Amino acid sequence: MSAKHRSGTRERAAVFAALGDETRLMLLAKLSRGQQCSIAELTEGTALTRQAVTKHLRVLERVRVVHGRRMGRENIFEFDPKPVNEMKEYLELVSRQWDSALSRLKAFVESDAN
Amino acid sequence: MSAKHRSGTRERAAVFAALGDETRLMLLAKLSRGQQCSIAELTEGTALTRQAVTKHLRVLERVRVVHGRRMGRENIFEFDPKPVNEMKEYLELVSRQWDSALSRLKAFVESDAN
DNA sequence: TAAATAAGCAACTTTATGGTTGCATTTCCT
DNA sequence: AGGAAATGCAACCATAAAGTTGCTTATTTA
Numbered sequence: 001m002s003a004k005h006r007s008g009t010r011e012r013a014a015v016f017a018a019l020g021d022e023t024r025l026m027l028l029a030k031l032s033r034g035q036q037c038s039i040a041e042l043t044e045g046t047a048l049t050r051q052a053v054t055k056h057l058r059v060l061e062r063v064r065v066v067h068g069r070r071m072g073r074e075n076i077f078e079f080d081p082k083p084v085n086e087m088k089e090y091l092e093l094v095s096r097q098w099d100s101a102l103s104r105l106k107a108f109v110e111s112d113a114n
Numbered sequence: 115m116s117a118k119h120r121s122g123t124r125e126r127a128a129v130f131a132a133l134g135d136e137t138r139l140m141l142l143a144k145l146s147r148g149q150q151c152s153i154a155e156l157t158e159g160t161a162l163t164r165q166a167v168t169k170h171l172r173v174l175e176r177v178r179v180v181h182g183r184r185m186g187r188e189n190i191f192e193f194d195p196k197p198v199n200e201m202k203e204y205l206e207l208v209s210r211q212w213d214s215a216l217s218r219l220k221a222f223v224e225s226d227a228n
Numbered sequence: 229t230a231a232a233t234a235a236g237c238a239a240c241t242t243t244a245t246g247g248t249t250g251c252a253t254t255t256c257c258t
Numbered sequence: 259a260g261g262a263a264a265t266g267c268a269a270c271c272a273t274a275a276a277g278t279t280g281c282t283t284a285t286t287t288a
Contacts, residue, residue, distance in 0.1 A: 048277075070235095186256075236282080
């Protein structure tokens with residue numbers, strides 16, 4: 001309800017959208033296991049072209065779930081946990097709101113109101 | 115790493131994708147506060163048409179974040195917490211994987227290897 | 229230095245998404 | 259009954275997203 005929440009809606013949606021693709025979830029899975037991988041390495045597991053994987057990495061990079069740094073001729077990508085943690089916290093908030101809403105409903109039903 | 119994970123990748127991506135839109139996050143916010151709302155009511159806060167909101171509700175419904183039931187002439191929508199909790203748990207898993215990967219890296223750096 | 233490796237850039241195709249408008253249907257209320 | 263309210267359905271449009279191919283650039287390495 002605070003301004004902090006409403007102002008972040010766009011950014012949160014962007015992070016969720018970035019996670020909303022099977023290929024990107026697989027990239028995320030590999031990188032979150034701690035491996036630092038080049039684009040070519042990340043392409044290996046998939047049925048896609050290197051360029052397609054590159055595009056997916058840019059999407060993840062734009063919302064800072066991942067970042068790459070140039071090492072010689074290769075671009076090494078690494079996981080960045082902050083946005084994922086923020087999304088986890090947001091979902092926890094939603095969950096808590098729901099629980100307290102249920103509690104209120106329960107209290108209402110059990111009150112004189114019925 | 116288990117089969118359970120890999121088989122769910124598509125579904126997880128679908129849920130994240132459903133959450134990856136500002137309008138749908140706002141609908142989710144309202145519904146997760148426990149209010150059961152008709153489509154017309156949910157449309158009120160927005161600058162969109164009723165039909166646009168309906169489409170967004172269908173997207174959320176397809177991944178079971180929400181469900182509607184017909185009550186007379188109106189369609190009352192309600193939040194469903196299961197998928198959101200599952201996504202929360204998935205993000206927790208990712209987060210733990212990352213933490214343990216960092217621990218392993220730290221142990222490695224501090225070992226004879228350097 | 230020349231071949232091979234890794235990646236970036238750009239154009240293009242296809243399909244999904246978000247949104248609209250117009251009209252039909254169901255339900256409620258007087 | 260008959261009008262108002264709440265939806266549903268379908269066609270349509272515009273833009274974004276996912277993926278491809280072809281070509282260029284930068285770095286290794288033999």
